[in-house]
Amino acid sequence: MSRPSDHIDSAPAPSGDGISQPKLGFVGTLRWFWRQLTSMRTALFLLLLLAIAAVPGSLVPQRSSDPNGVTQYFADNPDLAPILDKIQAFDVYASAWFSSIYLLLFVSLIGCVIPRTKHHLQALRAKPPKTPARLARLAGFTTRSAPAGTDAATAVASARTLLKQGRYRVALFDGPKEFSASAERGYMRETGNLVFHSALVGLLVVVGFGSGFGFSGQRVLVEGQTFVNTLLAYDSFNPGRFFNDTELDPYTLTLDDFEVSYETANLEAFGQPVDFTAGVTVTPRGGDAKDGAVRVNDPLRTGGTSVYLLGNGYAPTITVKDPEGTVVFTDSVPFLPQDANLTSLGIVKVPDGLADQVGLVGFFYPTQDETTTGSYFSSFPDLEYPVLTLNVYAGDLGLDDGVPTSVYALDTDTMEPLATRTSDIKPLELKPGETQELPNGLGSVTFENASPDAAAGDYSDSVPRFASFDIHHDPTQGWVLLFAVLVLGGLLTSLFVPRRRLWVKAVEQADGSVRLEYAGLARGEDPGLESAVTALADRHAALLERSASVVKPVEPA
């Protein structure tokens, strides 16, 4: 079978293997090494090693899946973390040691599969092997005697017909006193096994290189905003190694509205979101606009990309004016949700137009409520009683240093607090549509109402929402799926198709009668072997019986 020599079905290797071998020489050593690498034992060892090596990555946060967790880990374990980092514990699945295990495993796999494939291709064309001299030692050994008058050659010929019907490949062997049929079936078992292992290699290759050809990018859109699929329009963009940005298909995507519904009937789950739907319009370049939707678990596929809904929240529209009433800032600012009831945190930076640079740190409560100690919180994620509070700082926003700063963070250390919880002037507090003066006569700030015409007390549309989208392109996903299907298909055939040999032998006895012998041999797991032998014997006997009664003239008693 050209399986590794330590496969359970292989003949044991000649003794003295490895221990008292004569000088191997360089080529001999290489060959010995290769045989070791492609042995079943090594494959097993590497598989178990792979399983063990995968464990640490679940105990320690990984940069690839949980970068914030890694930062936190460094903060919590300042002594241990750098040591762990040295051994690539935060990048386990890209680490040198993890990679070398699976690469070795796959080298072993290829070294194992190639000779087996060659061998199997030959076996597919070869005749079943010669019938063993003694069947009695084989599985399911059964004997019958042929009906009187049946000769050995005919008996074997009819066995052949039966076996052929059972999709066995059959070879006949004639001897002086005995005739036999040697049959084999289940070549698909080995084919399936080889497909399975080869598809694993395919999977590794495609997964390994696939990500290099794609990209992923993120973009936040407030209701009403439009995004053009070009490099500059992304908030962040991670191209694969081989990605070329001329491949971007410049379609436009508009977030028309963002619908959220919350559970209100079931008190056990009150306020739990039950649906998020981003209603969008997609316009291919030079094509007609089409409506679409992006939901959790239901990405929008367009222009060679998949658009995923990643997150959402409120984007209060804030306008800042100077003392003369000239607008120096107006925008819908995405506020980052801090809890399940969407208490949200947002930053406004006003670098120009006022007497000082001004920074605002805002808290937004979609349904404002107050604890007994007087601090605010949100008690429901929808817009029941929206309140915006703003801490006001003046001073250097740090925008001119040339150091890129996050739009979601404000360094207040170097700024003067004008209105905060600890300063004389308390934070500004606004409901949609309200305006307040900034301290020190700097100007005014307005929390715009997005639906000024709504009935009093109806705030449901007063604050726009934003959605953050993850946009991916991976041209190799189809291949991954194909190989996965081959893996599964190969597995099913290799585990469930029985590969077996059956033999039927007809031996002429001294008294002229014919003794029939049946036996089988399993190649790999074959729980049905014995019953297959018996079933063959039974059907063969029945067939012989029938033809004997047809052919043979009835002899007078």
Place this chain on the structure above:
Amino acid sequence: MNLNELSILSLYSAMAVYALAFIAFAIDLAKRSSAVDSAERPAGAADEASVAGAVAAGSTTTLTRISARIANDAATPYGRSASLRVGVSLIVLAWGLHLVAAVLRGIAAERVPWANMYEFAMTGTLLIVTVFLIVLTRTDLRFLGTFVSGLVLILLGIGALQYYVEVAPLPPALQSVWLVIHVFVASLGTGFFALGFALSFVQLLQARREERVGTAKPGRLKFLQTLPSAFTLENLAYRVNIIGFILWTFTLMAGSIWAERAWGRYWGWDTKEVWTFIIWVIYAGYIHARATRGWRGSRSAWLAIIGFAAVMFNFGIVNVFFKGLHAYSGL
């Protein structure tokens, strides 16, 4: 009383009946031991000698002989037992109540009853028993009744006491057909792995006993003599485990497809993904071990046991205590 409360009532009744089934099966094991004792007294020595002979011959004759039905190759034949039949009837009754509990929970929640830890525990254990009962119709594995009813009782106990949550609508992240497919197939695979684990475990005990046969040290677990040989147990375990493995392979793939739809990548080494992968690799190792000279027998059985330990770890520990995207245990 609303549907969910009925479901809970039904579940607790099922647990009570599982406990009774456990007792009946345990009594059966005790009876097996005393049956062995009485069989040994008159013709003990001859019996053991023939077993030793069969074991020695096993290496040549049995290697290729794997019969479709369980070979009745127990060292001491064991007749009918009332407690065994009572045990089976009770476990079927408990299974019925358990099924009702799961169905009522599903109706109460207006969705499939496997969307948080409590429900995984309920449906997962239901599938373990279902697999056991289905296998029973083909092969006499009733001697595993204590294990199955005991395991299910423990898991249900933990699930109902530690993980109970009220009915809640599915969060958007779980609203997917892949929840139905992926989680169901994973639980079904777990059912097969559980049975494979039990068989491998008994196989190890049996192998130890068989080694002792002929020596002067008889083992203490007498009932083992009424169970199939280690060789037969190993073949049964293998057949059950490979079905589990195929289902697990499918779980892995279905999970990847879902991850692609939900998170935009089919594989990201999230903790739950890591453990699903580890389990898959351990069982691939088990299958290899069975085909590797020097590893068939007890060594490969250990891998099946480690594999199932990893499955339980993945369900009980990773879901609850590890941080990751799969944070939907509902706790």
